[in-house]
Amino acid sequence: MxxxxxxxxxxxxxxxxxxxxxxxFENSKERHLSAEGIYNILHSSGEDxxxxxxxxxxTQFEQAGLLLRHHFESEKSVFELNLGKHHDHIVCLQCDxxxxxxxxxxxxxxxxxxxxxxxxIHEHSLYIYADxxxxxxxxxR
Amino acid sequence: MxxxxxxxxxxxxxxxxxxxxxxxFENSKERHLSAEGIYNILHSSGEDxxxxxxxxxxTQFEQAGLLLRHHFESEKSVFELNLGKHHDHIVCLQCDxxxxxxxxxxxxxxxxxxxxxxxxIHEHSLYIYADxxxxxxxxxR
DNA sequence: AATGCGAATGAGAATGGTTATCATTTGCGC
DNA sequence: GCGCAAATGATAACCATTCTCATTCGCATT
Ligand SMILES: [Mn+2]
Ligand SMILES: [Mn+2]
Ligand SMILES: [Zn+2]
Ligand SMILES: [Zn+2]
Numbered sequence: 001m002x003x004x005x006x007x008x009x010x011x012x013x014x015x016x017x018x019x020x021x022x023x024x025f026e027n028s029k030e031r032h033l034s035a036e037g038i039y040n041i042l043h044s045s046g047e048d049x050x051x052x053x054x055x056x057x058x059t060q061f062e063q064a065g066l067l068l069r070h071h072f073e074s075e076k077s078v079f080e081l082n083l084g085k086h087h088d089h090i091v092c093l094q095c096d097x098x099x100x101x102x103x104x105x106x107x108x109x110x111x112x113x114x115x116x117x118x119x120x121i122h123e124h125s126l127y128i129y130a131d132x133x134x135x136x137x138x139x140x141r
Numbered sequence: 142m143x144x145x146x147x148x149x150x151x152x153x154x155x156x157x158x159x160x161x162x163x164x165x166f167e168n169s170k171e172r173h174l175s176a177e178g179i180y181n182i183l184h185s186s187g188e189d190x191x192x193x194x195x196x197x198x199x200t201q202f203e204q205a206g207l208l209l210r211h212h213f214e215s216e217k218s219v220f221e222l223n224l225g226k227h228h229d230h231i232v233c234l235q236c237d238x239x240x241x242x243x244x245x246x247x248x249x250x251x252x253x254x255x256x257x258x259x260x261x262i263h264e265h266s267l268y269i270y271a272d273x274x275x276x277x278x279x280x281x282r
Numbered sequence: 283a284a285t286g287c288g289a290a291t292g293a294g295a296a297t298g299g300t301t302a303t304c305a306t307t308t309g310c311g312c
Numbered sequence: 313g314c315g316c317a318a319a320t321g322a323t324a325a326c327c328a329t330t331c332t333c334a335t336t337c338g339c340a341t342t
Contacts, residue, residue, distance in 0.1 A: 053321070075298080103250050117242070156337075191292045200329095217328060
C-alpha cells in the first residue's frame, strides 16, 4: 500500500503553495518540520506563502495521507512525509534532534496489551524523550 | 521512594484552593482530569476556585511531584495523582475512558533502544488510542 | 486575639498556536 | 481566452494556558 506521489492522485489540485510545501518536505534534510518552521524556510528563500495557507495545506496533506502529524513535548505540531513505514521517535530534549526506530517486540506487546484489555487499536504514539549525543547539542555544554 | 501526602511536606502552604483540588484527585472516581474538568467539578459543587488558580495549582503540584501531566490526543493537558508507579495508557477515542498498563518487556526494549542510539532516557510517553468496550461507549453505536 | 508581610488568589488581559472569515486570485475544464 | 469553483492572503477569532496586578489570605510574631 503506497502513498500517492503527486497532488492530483491525492485529490488536490496542484497549486503553487502546495507544490512548494511538498517539495520542501521532499528536499529538506530535516524530516520533521513544524508549520512555523516551514513558513520561515519558505520566506527566507523568498517564497512567500501565508501562514494560514501553510496550516491549511499541512492539514490537507495529513488528511490525504501524504503527511503524518506528531505531538512531541513542545506545544506545536510536527509533520513528516508519510513513507508508509510506521516508526516511533526518540526526541532530544535539548536540541530538536529526532531519531526514528521500529521495534517488533514493542509493536507486538502493544497489540497483545490492547487485545487483553478488549480494545481495538487505532494507532499509538511512543515518544522517548532523552539527551542525544550530537556534537553540537547544548546538553554537551 | 514515596510522594508527600500533604502540602506542607511539598513546600506548599495549605490554602483552600489547594486543599480542594488535592482532595478532588483523591476522592474522584476519575483518575485523569483536565484543568477545565476540575474547574467544572468544583463549581458544580459550589466550591468556587478561579480557573487561573486551578492552572497555577496544577502546575505547582506537578512540579512538587504530586501530579503527573499527560498530553493525550486532545489538546488539553490531563493530570493524575502521582502514586509512584509508572504506567502507560490506552485511551478510547470515542469516550474518554482511559486504562492503565505496565509492560516490563516494553520498558526493557525502550531502555535498550535508547542505549543503542546513544541517548540517555529522561522519560517516555506511550499512548495507545483505541476503541474501548464499555457498555455506554459511543463507539458501540 | 490583633498585627504585619510575603505568598496566594481572582478577574481579566495577554499570549501562542491554530482555525475561521471573506474578499480577491488562481487552476483548469470548456 | 472564459467562467466558476476552489485556493489563497490578510486578518480576526479561537482556545488552552499564562501573566498582571490589585486584593485577600496564611501564618508567624507580638
Ligand atoms: Mn519520523
Ligand atoms: Mn494513569
Ligand atoms: Zn540533542
Ligand atoms: Zn470508549
